[in-house]
Amino acid sequence: MKFPTPQTLENIAVIIGSDYVGEASFPVFGMNEIHVVQPGDIVFVDHPKYYDKALQSQATVILINKKVDCPIGKALLISEDPFRDFNKLTYHFKPFQSANTAISESAEIGEGTIIQPNVFIGNNVKIGSNCLIHSNVCIYDNTVIGNNVTIHAGTVLGSDAFYYKNRPEKFDKLLSGGNVVIEDNVDLGALCTIDKGVTASTTIGEGSKLDNQVQVGHDTVIGKRCLIASQVGIAGCVLIEDFVTIWGQVGITSGITIGEKAVISAQSGVSKSLLGHKSYFGSPADEFRKKYKELASIRLIPDIIEKLDKLT
DSSP states (O other), X not given: OEEEEEEEHXXXXXXXXXXXXXXXXXXXXXXXXXXXXXXXXXXXXXXXXXXXXXXXXXXXXXXXXXXXXXXXXXXXXEOSOHHHHHHHHHHHHSOOOOOOSSBOTTOEEOTTOEEOTTOEEOTTOEEOSSXXXXXXXXXXXXXXXXXXXXXXXXXXXXXXXXXXXXXXXXXXXXOOOOEEEEOTTOEEOTTOEEEOOSSSEEEEOTTOEEOTTOEEOTTOEEOTTOEEOTTOEEOTTOEEOTTOEEOTTOEEOTTOEEOTTOEEOTTOEEOSOBOSSOEEETTTTEEHHHHHHHHHHHHHHHHHHHHHHHHO
């Protein structure tokens, strides 16, 4: 997430009430999670296990809960609670804006696009040309939709990330300041839910087709011309490369990559990254041939036990 205008380290420290290490005028251009940080970004870290990863990332400002040696060319923001203060920055630069009309006045809708009754379109939404948005679709603020996109009834684009910190007294929610991007020629079925990114974009690539009741978590990126069948659940920060096929009721854990042209059979559970150009099934999902051998071996167990009983 980039700030509307460049900031300084001192300005950011004032907003969150923190100390800092570095020049007061040190430039700050935005804030992001560690998997999408760029030079000029703030990243937060609140556990010693991840200090090195944050300090060695592309981020040039580290929001951290302990004073440590600052790498050359970077700056620190010292906070008692980096998670809380990251939320403060999100709220400051991307505050919630209420909408008083079904279609916001700041929304941009392209020529030839049809909006059916009872659709909600939030602030700063951009919709391309020749799209068809069916009734009861909800499109949250800052969503970007390309040309020739079809969205069926009841689908929600841009709901908050499912991202919580487990504190002793409660679950503390990480605020979502990202958005959803739907590229050209995408079809979304009925009752799909696509969460916005925490600081970046959740993206559905050009020509991809999602069936009914598909859940896509925050910051996930789905490539071009993917086919995703009904009741698939995809967690946050997943990368699905181009031409992937995912059949019904597949569950995919967070932070993994599904390689190009992979095929995942129905009711599989994906718990690790999968290479492309291969077919998978099962829970945990694995290559077809390996999984079939496992199943064949399991079927032999009763016969083996029976033979052993006869020998004894």
